[in-house]
Amino acid sequence: MLRLLAFVLASAALLFAPAALTPARADAKGPPRAFFGVMVNGPLDADTVDLDARAADMTAAGVGSWRVEMAWDAIEPAPGQFAWGATDRKVLTAARHGIDVLGLALRAPAWANGGSPDPFVPPRRPAAFAGYLRALIGRYGPRGSLWAEHPEVPRRAVRAWEIWNEPNLVDYFRTQPFQKPYAALLRAAYPAVKAADPGATVLMASMANFSWRDLARLLSVGGPRLRFDAAGAHPFSGRPSNALKIVRLNREALDRRGYRRVPLWLTELTWSSAKGKKQPLTQNWETTEAGQAQRLREMYGLLLRNRTRLRLARVFWYTWATVDAGSQNSFDYSGLTQALPDGTFRAKPALGAFRAVARAAATR
Template sequence: MRATATFVLFLVLLLTPASASAADRLVPRGWLGVTVDGPLNDPGYAHAAGEWDRMASSGVEAVRTAFYWHSIQPTGPEAFDFSVKDQLVLAAAKRGLGVLPVVHGTPAWAALNPGDPASPPRDAADFARLLTALVTRYGPNGSLWAEHPEVVKQPIRAWQIWNEPNLMRYWNVAPWAPSYAALLKVAHRTLNAADPGSTTVLAGLPNESWKALQALYDAGARASFDVVALHPYTGKPKNVIRIVKIIRRVMERNKGATRPIWLTELSWPAGVGKTKQEGDFSTTDSGQAKRLELGLELIAQARRRYRLDRVYWYTWLSTEGITSSGFDYSGLRRLRAGTLVDAPALAVFRRVARRLQGCAKPLGDARRCRT
């Protein structure tokens, strides 16, 4: 009789739904992130600490940010200035956020075409020395962590090599694929030597990304990266998944099917009626909120099938009206005439993050979220 009662109790416990506080995550830790740029790249920005805290409490678990080569080595190959990036990496680490650096922006002294900000490097060896220095500073045995034992170490293991090289504004050599593939090969070899556990992330590919990826395979880049990165700017959220499907077919044809895909920029800027329209993916504030919600839901649903291992919203904080671009209105937070405001999309981001991360309490309370 006692055995029967014990068995019945076991069945009850087995079949009773888990409480909200023990809800399982629908995505792995670090899956959902944002880009950090704009004012947060200014080391003197007065509101930086508050913005980092707000990110962490809103469900952001990873950040992607530019590591501009011309800022780290502005004057020549001998000197490195890590001061700006030190502040950013430490701010992220204090809140348990991983960092994905996008390493690009050739300094004049190393440029193939000096004076052109879109110039690739003249000598890939210069870029290799930069990557080695970055791993030495921020990697598993990085000097930054030794200098700051009060901060829980969050070593950088993944490095994104350049940004959108299939656009002339970032890589001004045509055809772009052979020269970028050559740099990527050197970068991959350098990162593996500096940190055997590192991950080489392909530059984010926008527009007809499937053609760009095929061009890289044709240029011999198949063994020179660990992750395919996309910037699927498109008007309809469902088209993000369509682009991913096409990319997967390209990867399969080129024996790259085992690699994951990261969406290193996802955005629907809310610039309609405020600035020039940025293609069909530009929308209004309410449209941005709706597309963000649907987009993240669709991507999360397709995550396992297509190995969509990361997604970064572009961007966390933007300054409205600073240029003529709709991306001035892409931020979940905005600097509007000197005042910080929430975009309507921020509340949606928080709600989706809460559901995907299995949080029963405010997202800042890590004890309530499974990791």
């Protein structure tokens, strides 16, 4: 709820911002297939779900990349003891369907964060997090052990790594202000990833709410210049026009601090279709299923028209599937599909909108 309240405040603050970018015509060349991504979590985490069937639905809709959470506390609950099964399932499924994976490395086990049961307490030693990243690449990278164990699956290594999620919010990074401890984490992560896979992309964590302000603060932190290959943002807002302004403000924050060539990845973009399904509602955030589809169409149109000047590389919708019932969390109504109690999935109007946008972009 704190995050939702901040969305509303951010939307209100942006109402009087300068006009959004609207060039005369769209970029002449369409985006690569991987531009259209989705988060793969929630109902899809269940072992009972036929993930290959869902992946086939995604590729038919134009999805080219997945954002997959790789939680350190779940994968390495004790030093050197790894539980790869749940993550293996997603990476192998993506590979079978020719889908790229963005690995989201976040959370910390108690043995690494000073004994706290709260996984959002960051590790005491950034070097330990760097070691976890090396283990991930050792499993899923170009020479990863997963591919040796599964020669029947086309090798499609994970080549992009996001370093934590929304560290500017205390909900996801308990140490605040976040700038210095997160900078230490990123400074340890970057060389570790590059040493293990020189061709990998290191994505600085996406931030939400007043993301551009926190990005500017992070980039101005003292010490050695921060290194990363891409920057992320979560442009949550009630209106697509204001969401685009958030993207522009993040772009400007990067440009002004010498990161003009660094691309932007929107690793979470969404609107909730909770209107009529839950109470209370959050102004300008929750809408109907038809409203969700309309906002998706409008937002992707804006992003595609401004893709080149914003140096926008990928956009991930949050999320593919949600239960759409029985929750007060707006994100539990944000899926392109609804996971039904009988194990089937219902396509929401937003899925049709996503498919149409992706197909139109592919024909350019």
